[in-house]
Amino acid sequence: MGVRESRKEATRLRVLDAARDLFEEVGYEAATIREIARRAGVSVGSVFTGFASKSDVLGEVIRCRLDELYADLECVTPHLRGSTADRCRLLFAVHYAFEFRRLRLFLALISASFEFQETPGQPVLGSNQRLRGMVLDCLAEGVASGDLRPDIDLELAVDTLVGVYAWNYRLAAADGADAQRLTQLFDRQIGLIFEGLTRAS
Amino acid sequence: MNHFVYGGLSALELAERPNQRALAKQRTREKIIAAAKALFAERGYEGATIRDIAKAAGMSTGAVFASFTDKSDLFIDIAETEQAELYSEMRAAKEGLTGRAAILAMLDAAAERQLASLALVQAIMSALWTPGLGDKVRRRLDRRAAASLILGVVQDDLQLEPGGHCATLISDMIWDGYLASLRRAALDGLTLEPLRARIHDQTKTILAGLRRG
Numbered sequence: 001m002g003v004r005e006s007r008k009e010a011t012r013l014r015v016l017d018a019a020r021d022l023f024e025e026v027g028y029e030a031a032t033i034r035e036i037a038r039r040a041g042v043s044v045g046s047v048f049t050g051f052a053s054k055s056d057v058l059g060e061v062i063r064c065r066l067d068e069l070y071a072d073l074e075c076v077t078p079h080l081r082g083s084t085a086d087r088c089r090l091l092f093a094v095h096y097a098f099e100f101r102r103l104r105l106f107l108a109l110i111s112a113s114f115e116f117q118e119t120p121g122q123p124v125l126g127s128n129q130r131l132r133g134m135v136l137d138c139l140a141e142g143v144a145s146g147d148l149r150p151d152i153d154l155e156l157a158v159d160t161l162v163g164v165y166a167w168n169y170r171l172a173a174a175d176g177a178d179a180q181r182l183t184q185l186f187d188r189q190i191g192l193i194f195e196g197l198t199r200a201s
Numbered sequence: 202m203n204h205f206v207y208g209g210l211s212a213l214e215l216a217e218r219p220n221q222r223a224l225a226k227q228r229t230r231e232k233i234i235a236a237a238k239a240l241f242a243e244r245g246y247e248g249a250t251i252r253d254i255a256k257a258a259g260m261s262t263g264a265v266f267a268s269f270t271d272k273s274d275l276f277i278d279i280a281e282t283e284q285a286e287l288y289s290e291m292r293a294a295k296e297g298l299t300g301r302a303a304i305l306a307m308l309d310a311a312a313e314r315q316l317a318s319l320a321l322v323q324a325i326m327s328a329l330w331t332p333g334l335g336d337k338v339r340r341r342l343d344r345r346a347a348a349s350l351i352l353g354v355v356q357d358d359l360q361l362e363p364g365g366h367c368a369t370l371i372s373d374m375i376w377d378g379y380l381a382s383l384r385r386a387a388l389d390g391l392t393l394e395p396l397r398a399r400i401h402d403q404t405k406t407i408l409a410g411l412r413r414g
Contacts, residue, residue, distance in 0.1 A: 160407065
């Protein structure tokens with residue numbers, strides 16, 4: 001890496017660090033590119049050299065964080081044991097535990113995900129394809145092993161599980177629920193959803 | 202009897218003056234709300250300023266502040282009306298229906314209404330997840346009213362084990378599943394029919410676990 005590239009990369013990392021902390025402190029709407037630049041000690045212009053928009057910065061902050069999570073998780077998932085429901089429970093429990101470490105950052109992401117897309121065609125904020133992929137694999141295995149009904153619509157089942165998982169965060173935003181409470185709640189919800197997925201129709 | 206007529210007239214006149222003032226005040230409020238609704242839908246909560254709203258409504262910022270204490274007050278007022286109308290349409294949709302049909306009819310009505318004003322719904326959802334503002338919105342909105350409408354049907358018509366916790370879980374999941382689908386509709390540009398089909402399938406998936414045997 002040349003001097004210019006490594007300086008560019010250092011700026012990028014400083015911007016991402018500053019942005020992560022600011023989003024966590026004030027949420028998505030109130031965070032400005034100007035403040036991110038000030039905290040990172042760079043000019044507003046150099047933030048825009050690396051990123052197209054505020055949502056682009058947030059998307060990148062989240063992607064870096066998830067890279068850390070999935071580096072570990074993807075090594076573990078092939079070795080998960082137990083019923084399909086239990087394997088799903090574990091996947092989501094890991095996600096709750098992880099997101100609660102920076103809960104306000106995650107809530108900022110949810111808030112931003114309802115915003116209008118600044119650049120159409122960009123990957124959508126808040127749509128975690130790797131989580132969806134893991135759950136899909138888990139359900140597909142369940143079908144293959146005869147644990148789940150063969151006729152279920154896998155995509156729809158993934159959407160249902162991920163949708164319920166994500167909306168449980170409202171209890172964290174409104175009631176101050178912790179990761180443990182959401183995990184326990186989701187364990188029961190998974191039980192109810194899986195009764196429909198396992199019983200012969 | 203003359204003095205009675207006279208007295209009556211003057212009483213009417215007295216009553217009418219504040220009435221007209223109230224009416225004018227109401228009209229101003231409505232003008233502000235219409236302008237604000239359009240701007241919040243177009244730019245989101247943070248992007249729409251009181252100055253822009255006043256300009257679009259054809260009045261001064263002072264006139265806006267005479268009707269609403271601040272931007273969040275105006276925003277929450279709009280959100281409250283939206284929710285109240287949503288719930289009354291959902292309630293009307295389930296009239297005469299029971300069980301799953303009643304739940305699906307309520308979700309159909311909700312989807313039709315919210316898809317038509319999707320940008321404003323997005324702005325409200327986004328605000329709900331924003332620190333500070335979200336708490337203010339939540340204090341004035343009964344966001345779980347829709348889930349309670351569904352809970353009513355689940356409890357009345359579907360055969361559940363005693364205990365009731367399961368009924369609350371199920372109705373919350375149905376409403377959250379609906380909201381998740383609506384968000385997807387916003388992101389993927391779904392039209393009403395595919396959105397409805399999705400919501401039906403998802404709701405049936407959640408309800409499928411309930412039926413025994």
